[in-house]
Amino acid sequence: MISSTPAVVPAGRMSRSGQPVFRLAGDVELRxxxxxxAQTLVDASLDPDIQQWSRPGRxxxxxxxxxRIARWHERWTSEQAAIWAIARPGERPLGLIGWGDIDLRGGSAEILxxxxxxxxxxxxxTDAVVRLSRWAMDDLGLHRLRLTHxxxxxxxxxVATRTGFALEGTMRRALLHADGWHDEHLHARVRGDEWPGE
Ligand SMILES: CC(C)(COP(=O)(O)OP(=O)(O)OC[C@H]1O[C@@H](n2cnc3c(N)ncnc32)[C@H](O)[C@@H]1OP(=O)(O)O)[C@@H](O)C(=O)NCCC(=O)NCCS
Incomplete structure (x- = not known):
């Protein structure tokens, strides 16, 4: 019975700790x-590529x-999402990365x-995806990480193939973009997959 299956990650592992900061090459950090x-999110929503592919809303x-930023902090506490800014110390963010659709019980999440x-x-x-995937697997304890585009x-x-997210298939007409329905690649890495460079 499903109810007797233990949670892959016990509830509380995120909410009981603060959101970590990670240092990457090139003096970049995830924080x-x-x-x-907030202004960076406004700017991002006006960028045509981000508008097309990440659908931040108009x-x-x-x-x-x-x-939105306040909601991300709440979602860390409620263990539903974990969203970081990609930034050089003291500077405005260059981008965003994080996990949505976190399912601690089932052991999975999707990267954004x-x-x-x-x-x-x-x-x-590439660096940021590898760093956060290691955190999600090794520290948080998830079992399966998805990446779709x-x-x-x-x-x-x-980015998906360089970071070791294997292509598992194509989801037909999976996501509605501004120009209509798009087929989406489903990539994933599961516990035990090799890390890039190993
Ligand atoms: C997707 C994104 C994060 C990639 O980051 P990036 O810094 O631009 O990535 P890179 O410049 O390292 O490019 C990644 C690879 O894609 C290739 N690439 C970039 N644009 C390409 C294009 N239009 N056609 C083919 N290949 C392309 C690059 O040559 C590079 O290949 P390499 O690994 O062989 O060197 C960034 O482009 C972005 O934010 N785009 C807008 C929003 C978005 O797409 N979000 C993702 C939604 S799933």
């Missing part, structure tokens, strides 16, 4: 979003952005990310 980062106001144009092209996202987004597909 929790702060209220004074006409995001500063007030909306502040509410975007970079503003100034942050693209330097391999930052439109088949028309080759940059995101490269």
């Amino acid at each position: 929790p979003w702060r209220q004074d980062d 006409d995001v106001s500063l007030q909306d952005a502040r509410a 990310y975007w970079l503003l144009p100034a942050g693209r092209g330097g391999g930052v996202m 439109s088949v028309a987004n080759p940059a995101s597909c490269r």
Whole structure:
């Protein structure tokens, strides 16, 4: 019976600890979003690539952005999501990365990310995805991590393959973008998969 299956990760493992900060190469860190980062979310919502692929919503106001940041903190505490800013210390964020749809009992989550144009092209996202995947597997204890993207987004597909998220299949007409329904690649890594460079 499902009810007798123990949780993969016991409840409380996130909520009982603060959200960690991670240092990456190139003086970049992953840190929790702060209220004074709100303008970056407004800027991101106006970027055509982020609008197309990450669907942040249109006409995001500063007030909306502040509410969104507050919600991310609540979702850490309620163990539903874990969202970080990608930023150099003391600077405005270059992008966002994190886990949505966290299911501690079932041991899975889905990664989300975007970079503003100034942050693209330097391999930052590859480093960030590997670092957060290690945290999700090794520290949090999840078993399966998903990464999905439109088949028309080759940059995101490269991030997935470079970070060891195996392509498992194509989900037909899975997500509604501004220009209509898109087929989506489903990539995943499961516990025991090799890490890039090993
Ligand atoms: C997806 C994203 C995070 C990738 O970050 P990035 O810094 O641009 O990634 P890179 O420049 O390292 O590019 C990744 C790879 O994709 C390739 N690539 C980039 N754009 C491409 C394109 N239009 N066609 C084919 N390949 C492309 C790059 O050449 C690179 O290949 P390499 O690994 O062989 O060097 C970033 O482009 C982004 O935020 N885009 C807008 C929002 C978005 O797509 N979010 C993801 C939703 S699933």
